[in-house]
Amino acid sequence: MKKFLLVLLVIVVIFGGAGLFGWNYYNGIGENPLKSDSDKVIVTVERNATLNGIFDDLAASGNLRNLILTKLYMMQHPLNTNIKAGTYEVPADATLEELVKELREGKNINEITVTIPEGYTIERMGGLFEDKGLFSKQEFIDAAKAYKHPDWITNVESRRYAMEGFLMPDTYKFEKGITPTYALDVMHKAFVKKMDAILKDLKIQSPNTRWNRIVTIAAMIEREAANTDEMPLVSSVIKNRIVKRMKLQIDATVVYALGKESTDKVTLDDLKVDSPYNTYAISELPVGPIANPGEAAIRAALQPADTNFIYYVLDPKADAHFFTANYNEFLAKKAEFSN
Structure with missing residues (x-):
């Protein structure tokens, strides 16, 4: 009987530990969903792309720790997912909230302002x-x-x-x-x-x-x-x-x-x-x-x-034009401003 109780206790401890590990791992997805050999992950958002589609792409490229748990975590912790098209540089240690915010508000590294x-x-x-x-x-x-x-x-x-x-x-x-x-x-x-x-x-x-x-x-x-x-x-x-x-x-x-x-x-x-x-x-x-x-x-x-102006001449000192309807006045000002 004592032996049976000991085995049962061991089983409870094992499954309890596994459950605790799983719970911690699940919560860790929110803190660190990405994985990369570098300190940055490049994320490209096509027009009309969805966040779930972005997660699929990250998982396919090996840059997401766990696809199913990430999507599950998002379901339990809703965020503003109004992401915009572009290419973004996201820190590899970004939280899930930081990742989504970067895709929503961040700088498109392929965008050039002219x-x-x-x-x-x-x-x-x-x-x-x-x-x-x-x-x-x-x-x-x-x-x-x-x-x-x-x-x-x-x-x-x-x-x-x-x-x-x-x-x-x-x-x-x-x-x-x-x-x-x-x-x-x-x-x-x-x-x-x-x-x-x-x-x-x-x-x-x-x-x-x-x-x-x-x-x-x-x-x-x-x-x-x-x-x-x-x-x-x-x-x-x-x-x-x-x-x-x-x-x-x-x-x-x-x-x-x-x-x-x-x-x-x-x-x-x-x-x-x-x-x-x-x-x-x-x-x-x-x-x-x-x-x-x-x-x-x-x-x-x-x-x-x-x-009634029909003439103008630049006054370089004032960086402005003098306007007149009189030709002689125009000539006089032109001579004045050229000195």
């Missing part, structure tokens, strides 16, 4: 993308040339790039491995969305067949104005010159016609460049936008200030 400033040309955008390591400048230029432009963009054969002006300057988040065409598509859709929003806000009815003209003017405003406050004034000069049938004579169009981004000074020889963009040579608007304008410039093109 800020396109107002007034950038397609060529400058290409250089920026190259600097960010997404693709080369030439690949972006080639893609811009081949991009299927909307039907309302006209005179394409005379333009340097049909899409110049119709890519919205903004801050974008792109994944490594995207194509230049994808980037162009995202920026053009952003432009269309922004144009629609501006027109709606200003209560202006303007079919997209007029967007060529609006954006061509906006691009000149963007490249000429010293600041956003000046933009409606520059716009008024352009409007007044068009009404008076005067050549626009805007230096920024010459710079673009020369294939440059900027120049210290436009020379008399520069003004002679044969180009449909050179507003010193043509008696109309340039054939297309000379840059990609931002929202302020587009608004100024749509709503120029009510002035």
Whole structure:
């Protein structure tokens, strides 16, 4: 009898110990669900992926201690599982809660932030993308040339790039491995969305067949104005010159016609460049936008200030333009500011 009781006690101790071990192991899943030979585990979340699917992937790659217990633990300890697509670097010693939080709020290591400033040309955008390591400048230029432009963009054969002006300057988040065409598509859709929003806000009815003209003017405003406050004034000069049938004579169009981004000074020889963009040579608007304008410039093109100004000259000390309707006053200020 004593022998039987001893055996029974041993059995109880063994199963009790196993149960305690199992319970501790189960709770340990919450504290340390991952396993890895390094201090990091790379977790990729595809679009529309579920957390259970992520657990399956981790188990398949040998980076999860126990698939069944992990899913069971999640059922007993619900968390916010609104995870987002991306690739994440998770510490190998992360808790289950920390793992899920990283997939929900963490930094996508394959995501690259690109800020396109107002007034950038397609060529400058290409250089920026190259600097960010997404693709080369030439690949972006080639893609811009081949991009299927909307039907309302006209005179394409005379333009340097049909899409110049119709890519919205903004801050974008792109994944490594995207194509230049994808980037162009995202920026053009952003432009269309922004144009629609501006027109709606200003209560202006303007079919997209007029967007060529609006954006061509906006691009000149963007490249000429010293600041956003000046933009409606520059716009008024352009409007007044068009009404008076005067050549626009805007230096920024010459710079673009020369294939440059900027120049210290436009020379008399520069003004002679044969180009449909050179507003010193043509008696109309340039054939297309000379840059990609931002929202302020587009608004100024749509709503120029009510002035009689037809001249302006930069005061380098004030970093602002002097505006006038008097030619002699313009010449006097030009001489003053050049000294």
